[in-house]
Amino acid sequence: MTLLEVKDLRAGYGRSEVLHGISFTVGAGEIAVMLGANGAGKTTTLRALSGLIDRRGDVAINGEKLPAGDAARAVSERLAHVPEGRGTFPGFTVHENLMLGAYTRRDRAAVAQDVAYWQEFFPILGQRAKQRAGTLSGGEQQMLAIARAMMLRPQLLILDEPSQGLAPVIVRDLFSRLSEINKSMGIAMLIVEQNAHLSLSIAARGYVLEAGKISVSQPAAELQANDEIRRAYLGG
Numbered sequence: 001m002t003l004l005e006v007k008d009l010r011a012g013y014g015r016s017e018v019l020h021g022i023s024f025t026v027g028a029g030e031i032a033v034m035l036g037a038n039g040a041g042k043t044t045t046l047r048a049l050s051g052l053i054d055r056r057g058d059v060a061i062n063g064e065k066l067p068a069g070d071a072a073r074a075v076s077e078r079l080a081h082v083p084e085g086r087g088t089f090p091g092f093t094v095h096e097n098l099m100l101g102a103y104t105r106r107d108r109a110a111v112a113q114d115v116a117y118w119q120e121f122f123p124i125l126g127q128r129a130k131q132r133a134g135t136l137s138g139g140e141q142q143m144l145a146i147a148r149a150m151m152l153r154p155q156l157l158i159l160d161e162p163s164q165g166l167a168p169v170i171v172r173d174l175f176s177r178l179s180e181i182n183k184s185m186g187i188a189m190l191i192v193e194q195n196a197h198l199s200l201s202i203a204a205r206g207y208v209l210e211a212g213k214i215s216v217s218q219p220a221a222e223l224q225a226n227d228e229i230r231r232a233y234l235g236g
């Protein structure tokens with residue numbers, strides 16, 4: 001079953017079009033990865049999906065079209081975006097950051113339960129609850145960013161280069177936690193990555209974006225075995 005369906009998506013900045021009509025899907029409960037070189041348009045794709053920038057074309061979740069240019073509604077009702085550079089609030093505590101993730105929710109008791117859940121899932125977020133987010137390490141901030149996004153109880157989590165700037169051992173841990181969230185809660189994910197190895201290893205499907213167009217769409221295992229892709233994105 002398809003969860004996210006994107007048809008002929010076009011977006012850019014001012015008069016310059018960056019995405020030239022891309023179409024792709026993410027299945028319910030599935031992890032999909034989007035690879036691509038610097039400047040291919042990966043970040044722009046995620047921004048267009050979550051309504052942070054204008055777009056043309058259709059974006060639907062569970063068959064329901066998301067309103068274009070309405071980040072608040074798109075994000076709160078269906079998908080949560082973990083942006084490039086994490087986007088946590090460094091001056092607020094870990095606990096406050098989690099609460100900010102739930103700002104559109106009115107179900108207070110359930111919000112408190114979810115905070116407890118994520119502080120247990122990522123124990124460091126429980127231990128550091130009263131510390132400012134800015135004092136966390138890069139990997140811990142990424143965990144906070146993911147937990148904060150999950151506070152929306154999204155159907156789809158979209159992540160922009162979660163591995164950026166993190167040591168390999170931390171990245172491995174992070175991807176295994178993402179896989180766990182996917183498997184245990186059935187949350188679908190679209191992960192944009194430049195570094196392909198680990199992301200493909202937890203994914204069902206992969207796309208390659210080249211200069212604003214999707215050039216390859218394959219099951220993740222086939223992408224990993226694809227010689228051209230190996231040379232370009234997997235270090236030989």
Ligand SMILES: Nc1ncnc2c1ncn2[C@@H]1O[C@H](COP(=O)(O)OP(=O)(O)OP(=O)(O)O)[C@@H](O)[C@H]1O
Binds near residue numbers: 013036039041
């Ligand atoms: N805010 C902006 N204003 C104008 N142009 C932008 C803006 N953000 C990105 N661009 C341009 O859009 C194109 C695609 O950028 P985008 O960030 O989507 O690429 P990317 O695939 O995510 O690459 P990277 O890995 O470098 O983040 C690039 O040419 C970039 O210079």
